[in-house]
Amino acid sequence: MANLRSTVIVKTDICGYTARVKKLSQSDLSSLLNEHKTFISDISTRNEGSLIKGEGDSFWLIFPSVTAAAMAALEMQQELRTQQSSKSNDERLAIRVSITLGDVLHQDKDIFGDTVNLTARIESVTPQDEIYLSQAAWLALNKAEVQTSFVNEFSLKGMSEPEKVYKVDQSYKTRIVENQAIIKADLRGFIAYQESNSIRDVEYLLTNFDTFEKNICEEYGGTIRSIVGDSHLLTFPEAHSALAAMESLCENWKLFIHG
Template identity: 30%
Template sequence: MAFKRSIFASASEDRLENLVLERLKPGADKEKIDARIWDLFGEVWCIMFTDLSGFSRGVEKFGIIHFLQTIHESERVLVPIIEDHDGILLKSEGDSFLVIFRNVGKGLQAAIRMQKELLEYNKDKIPEEKILLCVGLGYGKVLKIGDSDVFGSEVNTASKLGEDTAEAGEILITQTVFDNAQDTGLKFEPIKDVPAGTHGAYRVLY
């Protein structure tokens, strides 16, 4: 099964690369090629980026073994929650996850569950062993390349919110997530630091 997945991802990447190379040729009809790329790879997803607060400082202070322990524990606690909410973990790089969900509701539910699970996990932990999670969510049309990566404005904005803006325990969302979350019963409050790529950004109150 893993072998088949690698073939499919490679085929998608090859197709995209060929279209991009065609786009670079003199006189290329870029609008037509762009439409072909979106037809092939354009999908609507809820994008989640996670980051661990203070992680780099922890590595510097406590060393690489502490780094590996924290990564292992965060995956052990959080990946089952992602799977329970039908999320797809596309990437795990260092202390960050890139996850996609088919709809906003499941993305928000997963994020809240992750934060609440870590609140329980951290109760009996010494400060350096606590897992402090930051989450950013975006929603919209993206280019999904096999099961390896996604690209788009909402991807970039979710990354900015999760990795740069959010504090420990926060879930921050883009305007499009907010617009599509009005039937979830959740409450939100606007934040002042709105990154490029979205008209507004909000904190989830949970």
């Protein structure tokens, strides 16, 4: 049975999905999509939303209010960053989110109409790690709960008039990690090396440095918290394990450089 009603729509999409698919086996791809669907669905449910349908790496959801939708989208973005804090930008999963509000036709557990089309068009201009809203959604948003800023006015395909688009200003909350030994490791003379060597050599150097740090974290129970260029921030549950890990890293790095 079909019915028309005002609805808040959210569309999520994995950025760079096509490039990631080429590197995955069918089994790994299936696991990735199933895990991501569960991730999106669980956060939506916690914020009173519901999953309508999935299209590969994209998911369509509906919410009772724009504010609830924006809070869910914020949770998705922040939780993804937390889960992948030890991964480089090339390795981590990133999504973009679009939110709209308007009259939507609900039929056979699916949604149709101009608002659905607008959601897809806005999603197409949304950068990774961002949350964009249509003007109607922005007007209905509780500005005291969610901070936003104006992005631009877009002439979107299939839309008769330009659409003013806004984005959610994401605040990055401090995360407290208790009772951890902290290590900061970087490469001495890296800037000089970078300026005097090819990009291929620099990438080779950084790749090996990343590999060594991942290995010691696995062996000594550590976690890579952030990576900025050649600088890594790591934590360990015990000081002695942090010292042992650093001794191992230094020894392996000396052998690598000598080789």
